[in-house]
Amino acid sequence: MASADGGPATIETIARRAGVSIASVSRVLNGLGGRPDTVRKVQAAATELGYVPNAMARSLRGGRSGQIAFAMEDIGNPVYVAMVRRIQAVAREAGFRLLLHSTGADREEELRALRSLADRHTEGLIISPIRITQDHLDELRRAVAPVVVIGSLPEGIALDNVRVDSRVGAAMAVAHLAGIGRRRIGFLNGPLDTVPGQARHQGYLDGLGTADLPVDEELVEFGEFRTDSGADAALRLLERVPDLDGLFCANDLIAVGALRALREAGRRVPDDVAVVGMDDTELARVTWPTLTSVGLGSARRGELAAELLVDRLGEGRDREPRWVSVTPELVARESTRS
Incomplete structure (x- = not known):
């Protein structure tokens, strides 16, 4: 069965049908359990919508995708080109493939990039939004995989962050x-x-x-x-x-x-x-x-963000969040x- 919008059932549509969070759906579908009523709701919604995990998702159950993503405003902007080059270099050295997502500064596209972490197609995300709304902050707090933000975050957000004044x-x-x-x-x-x-x-x-x-x-x-x-x-x-x-x-x-x-x-x-x-x-x-x-320091910010994400995915999974600053130079x- 397809979702209500006519497309294939996804973790997002299951979450809406079950009335639970995307993170909860991801945990249940990946065999990580949850509260009994949540498991029941998710399984019922998945069956009703005819959800069939794709081959990649099945292979990721308990495994790794070997991919990280970078979501930016405009892939054609030279600032992001410089970032991508350094992120790519760090990712390649660490054995990761890099996926790019050009959002056009569209809020929904940026939120979708954060929510898509629940699908486990990528192990982590670097994101550089030019607007940070309450919806962004909510999704960042709910993210089921490591996220590094390039840009200023308000105090109290416990995430790795690379910024410049x-x-x-x-x-x-x-x-x-x-x-x-x-x-x-x-x-x-x-x-x-x-x-x-x-x-x-x-x-x-x-x-x-x-x-x-x-x-x-x-x-x-x-x-x-x-x-x-x-x-x-x-x-x-x-x-x-x-x-x-x-x-x-x-x-x-x-x-x-x-x-x-x-x-x-x-x-x-x-x-x-x-x-x-x-x-x-x-x-x-x-x-x-x-x-x-x-x-x-566009290139340096990209490099630092990639290093923070790779570290978080490795030995630094349980460390405290780091906020790193780059100094402007005329x-x-x-x-x-x-």
Whole structure:
């Protein structure tokens, strides 16, 4: 029998039919037992829905898949490309295959990636969400396999975590622009309801305060963390603030778009407008002019996350959660040189 949505029965549909958690269903179907009433409900729901475990699931009962997964916003973003390369290297050395899941920052896709751990197709997950909702926190607490989060977690979440203080990095960017004499420093940000958007906005304000520059809302534009959005935001900002002489962009993709917009507007970089990006991706080294950018250790964060997960799956299964931080670093290039 198929599930209510017409597809094959899954652990999720069994959990809904039985009125129990996905973790409980996973335990029962994998022969790990549970409360008698829970076992009865799960078995009845599985029979009613015609659930048949696939060959891989049967082989994993009490065994290992040899796979770990990485869920990220956009597999085409150079930040995640750098992470994937390091995660892949660590995983391969430890004997794991790496599965990739590009979520598009869709909440349901990210939650699905966490819930899918109950199927045991992967032994653990590295996830890097740009928004962390209460639903994310609930699923992280319920996860039936090890999870490592790349990004800031609130206090009290007992999970391995790799983070970087992009607020500090944003303040460094503004300080650099102020240090080369720029006084009308604009900011092109991504969505303010994201973790990086909030942190970088606060860092921009911190940097203005340290440089004794006034806060002017006219100097800030919001969009998406994409090149086309960066170009559009830069054109809007230039139209509104013709005396703009410095520009901080919340990531390198936005900065690439801004460089294009500045050329189209006849503004020279760095003579008229000095530009700083963030993430120090490969893009920063191939733009024209090359882009000053604040590195957030993307490759290193990926490597650390993979090492934490591999350790958790091995001898570190019972250790206390570790929170590891990477330090931002500004790399000066042609876009801010006199």
